[in-house]
Amino acid sequence: MSTPVIDPARAEAVADQLLTELGVTLSTLTTALGVRAGLWSALADAGPLTPAELAGRTGTAEPYAREWCRTQAAAGYLRVVGDAFELPAEVAAVLGQMGPMIDAATTMLTATAARFPAFEEAFRTGRGFGWDERAPEHWRGVDAFTAAAMTPDFLPAAITAMSGVADRLAAGGSLLDVGCGFGRPTIWMAQAFPAARVVGCDFHDASIAAARKAAAAAGLADRVAFEVAPATRAPGQGHAVVVFVDSLHDLGDPVGALTRAREVLAPDGAVLLVETRAGDRVEDNLHPVGRMFYAVSTMFCTPTAVSQGGAALGTLAGPSALTAVARAAGFGTVRTVPVEAPFNLLLELRP
Template sequence: MDTLQPAVDAEKLQSFMGKLVGDMGAAWSGVMVLIGERLGLFKALAEGGPATSDELAKRTGTAERYVREWLAAQAAAGYVEYSRTTRRFSMTPEQAMALADENSPVYVAAAFDVIKSGYIDEPKVTAAFKTGRGVGWHEHHDCLFRGVERFFRSGYQAHLVQEWIPALDGVAAKLARGAKVADVGCGHGVSTALMAKAFPNSRFVGYDYHKESIERARAAAAEAGLANATFEVATAKNFPGRDFDLIACFDALHDMGDPEGAAAHIRTALKPDGTFMLVEPFAHDDVADNLNPVGRLYYSGSTMICTPASLAQEVGLGLGAQAGEARLRAVVTAAGFTRFRRAAETAFNLILEARP
């Protein structure tokens, strides 16, 4: 009997399998990068110059047999170079920026700690698919919190003070003179600390419902000697304080169960001429326009982290990490803000300005 299976195009199958083999290798690359980061292998290769596995093992105090295998995996991935003639491995300046220099604006190694949390917490999220219940931000493995801190830092360090704040109407001047600022859903407080350092005349307070994140933010601020930044455990709907000149929310509003309620509370806590800076993952309004590498990253992260986080809280709106400007505008204007505009953007972020 004839099969009802549609005919398979052998060439298309070959090409799809090729893509999947690439993705399987990429999935392994995550843990390879984390090992390279933890042991300083990328840094030692980038800073010390071309090396054999033996030389790199000596530079890093690691076992040569492991380093040999790891280096071959990195070269196969295109993360380091290999010379057939010298038999040495090396890194180009571009590879070094992304993987060996944590102060570079494109340092991405820490992103794999975020992805690692997805693998570790997969059983919780798989179970939630069945029940429809949420998985709270705080219920994840702590590699998520450290990963977000270190991965997001690269972008914030490159853009926040230099581009995003100046893109807001009149805000840079207010902060330079001395203003009152809240960072809601501040996590480990990287954004709060960057602003506090840049604007010493202003006072900053970071709020987050996750106690461990607030403790980490306090410790980091103390270590950096920041006298104008404090951190408090509070939710976006009950944080104390009034008359803020600026309230910012970095990559956090879509993680909340009730983003409209949060935005309404933010509006009441602002001065009448204050500003709400909403930083959200870059997204177009139509899902069809987000089906690209950045969208792939965000929809995956959103499935594992952001959507479950929102579903775990009251209201459980589940905006997702690819809400897009139109949806965010609807949430923020429903909360009572009358003005809303896109102030800036990068490949990864939308910077939206809302005014009461």
């Protein structure tokens, strides 16, 4: 084999990129600390603050506030004004919107980091890493990410855009949410369709316990039930709609899960598949959002599917692969649900 010729300029650029990204990864944790300790909100509209003033307003210690300010200045988020630091209005506005998502993703990241030796062993040996092997913070982080990435009216709007489904729910039809996790989307949908009977199922008992608690807190315990069940044995019969919210690509047997969904649908019912927005080709997804979700796929979703013996669809499966899974499960009609969804791809499946 011939020795590869290394372009030194390209190699230096790669080293710069790796160093930059190491800095980004470490400083993202400080971004989340700023959300949690209220440093960003204390700086918003405050004009330039010294670290001591920031520490005083947030109840943090000055050395932490000082080094945190310097980190954010190096990241380009804070402006240095003498010995004070100022948060520009644009940064404050965007952080106000994206702070909860960064916080949630950081929770998932640190939960994986807490079990990293075991995760690394699973990655090296290919054994998979089950949902119940995760630190409990991971499950909470996933729920918080859903809360940050979706609004309560998003899934109801998608259901309303599917022909006839909202009418059936208004007439007392039932909705099944498969892989419901902590039940946040299930509860949003139940609130939007007050006549509907709603069931959420998940194979993870701790998540179902959290979902039951959330339903009781929302005053919905009489109309919303949660059951521990794997997707391939999802409960009930005659559902007007079966929904998968960011769950199909986590399953070991997505064809089996959709086959079960088809079996438990009413004759004129439909499946709503909510997946990550992606193109079919890897090249279509080589952008910042694609990068984030490929990392999510590598660390969170794919290990779950592999732990169940699956080949794993991947978080960015794309419409063609999802359509092929739907067809293999016996769905003849697959159409895109026409709703605005920057992060999601929504498909309506009918037998």
